[in-house]
Amino acid sequence: MFSSEIVSVGMYAPEKIVTNNDLEKLMDTNNEWIIQRTGIEARRWVDANTSTSDLALKAAEEAIAKAGIDKKEIDCILFATLSPDHDFPGAACFLQPKLGLSEIPSIDIRQQCTGFLYALSIADHFIRLGTYKTVLVVGAEVHSKGLDKTPRGRDVGVLFGDGAGAVILRQKELKDSKKDSHILSTSLYSQGEFAKELWVPAPGMANGADRMNNEMIAEGLHYPSMNGKKVFMHATRRMCECLLKELDKNNLKLEDIDLFLFHQANLRINQMIADELKIPQEKVFNTIQKYGNTTAATLPIGMYEAEKAGKLKKGMLVASAAFGSGFTWASSVYRW
Numbered sequence: 001m002f003s004s005e006i007v008s009v010g011m012y013a014p015e016k017i018v019t020n021n022d023l024e025k026l027m028d029t030n031n032e033w034i035i036q037r038t039g040i041e042a043r044r045w046v047d048a049n050t051s052t053s054d055l056a057l058k059a060a061e062e063a064i065a066k067a068g069i070d071k072k073e074i075d076c077i078l079f080a081t082l083s084p085d086h087d088f089p090g091a092a093c094f095l096q097p098k099l100g101l102s103e104i105p106s107i108d109i110r111q112q113c114t115g116f117l118y119a120l121s122i123a124d125h126f127i128r129l130g131t132y133k134t135v136l137v138v139g140a141e142v143h144s145k146g147l148d149k150t151p152r153g154r155d156v157g158v159l160f161g162d163g164a165g166a167v168i169l170r171q172k173e174l175k176d177s178k179k180d181s182h183i184l185s186t187s188l189y190s191q192g193e194f195a196k197e198l199w200v201p202a203p204g205m206a207n208g209a210d211r212m213n214n215e216m217i218a219e220g221l222h223y224p225s226m227n228g229k230k231v232f233m234h235a236t237r238r239m240c241e242c243l244l245k246e247l248d249k250n251n252l253k254l255e256d257i258d259l260f261l262f263h264q265a266n267l268r269i270n271q272m273i274a275d276e277l278k279i280p281q282e283k284v285f286n287t288i289q290k291y292g293n294t295t296a297a298t299l300p301i302g303m304y305e306a307e308k309a310g311k312l313k314k315g316m317l318v319a320s321a322a323f324g325s326g327f328t329w330a331s332s333v334y335r336w
């Protein structure tokens with residue numbers, strides 16, 4: 001039986017920094033409210049000519065270079081995003097030729113904030129089964145082009161940012177399962193009855209005769225809409241729950257984990273999880289202050305920044321959990 005190892009991580013965030021004060025000018029919000037409720041201080045926005053696959057390309061190129069592999073060794077691309085370049089084909093099909101690759105499978109994963117862990121899990125299974133040896137897993141988002149940047153959209157508009165992260169996953173035969181870097185396990189969940197608590201209604205084939213029309217645009221149905229309190233409540237409960245189950249599955253205790261990397265939807269959610277589970281705050285690494293919520297990109301960005309800050313080192317045992325639209329949630333334990 002094979003295992004898979006995360007051999008490298010890359011990231012890219014657009015240069016343009018948008019502070020809370022910048023948003024004050026657009027959407028009747030203020031720095032104090034955003035910091036107090038979310039912990040976010042700034043986020044990045046792309047320029048008009050940059051798309052999601054462009055961000056993914058830069059993160060992927062860095063991950064490939066750090067892995068020291070020839071990109072032709074990549075057997076499969078898994079691209080987690082809720083903001084693809086176009087409705088179809090998927091963003092992975094646009095990324096593939098930008099990377100100079102051809103013919104390998106290019107798959108989009110549409111699981112929003114949980115997308116990266118879904119993609120990681122699928123890649124891990126492909127590798128364990130021996131189907132593929134080297135998989136590129138990317139999470140990338142361009143939110144800024146899809147937000148309502150007026151007072152009407154302030155509840156959602158202040159939360160999201162643009163960015164990308166990518167990892168190279170490689171097949172490995174474990175010599176010492178207690179010491180070798182590898183993915184110990186992943187678990188995936190969803191509860192579609194809550195699909196409309198955080199969603200973008202249009203365009204959509206369920207919208208009557210037209211998937212999109214002027215009335216829908218006037219109503220702002222093409223912008224994300226969220227029942228924030230409900231999402232917050234479910235996120236804290238489900239992330240605690242799945243994290244504990246994941247540890248249990250591996251006969252591990254919370255104290256065995258060296259670092260917790262959670263999805264970055266709201267700093268207050270992650271602080272509540274740490275309080276609830278009595279995890280020391282210094283064992284939880286957050287990036288939301290700088291980048292906002294980059295949905296599928298938050299976890300690889302977290303890995304990248306934690307490694308750069310010296311908080312994530314080879315051999316460390318890491319636990320991740322994420323929650324988002326769908327509702328979907330997921331968890332994983334891996335040795336870095």
Ligand code: UT7
Binds near residue numbers: 038269
């Ligand atoms: O990644 C996907 C998962 N997403 C999440 O997990 C997000 C979960 N939800 C949340 O993080 C929080 O619910 C929010 C940060 C989105 C909102 O915080 P909240 O404490 O639930 O605020 P609220 O929506 O109840 O709004 C409180 C007040 C309202 O005013 P009134 O009715 O009390 O007068 C809002 O109109 O804050 C107002 N408000 C704002 N004020 C300034 C809402 N958005 C803003 C804003 N700036 N941006």
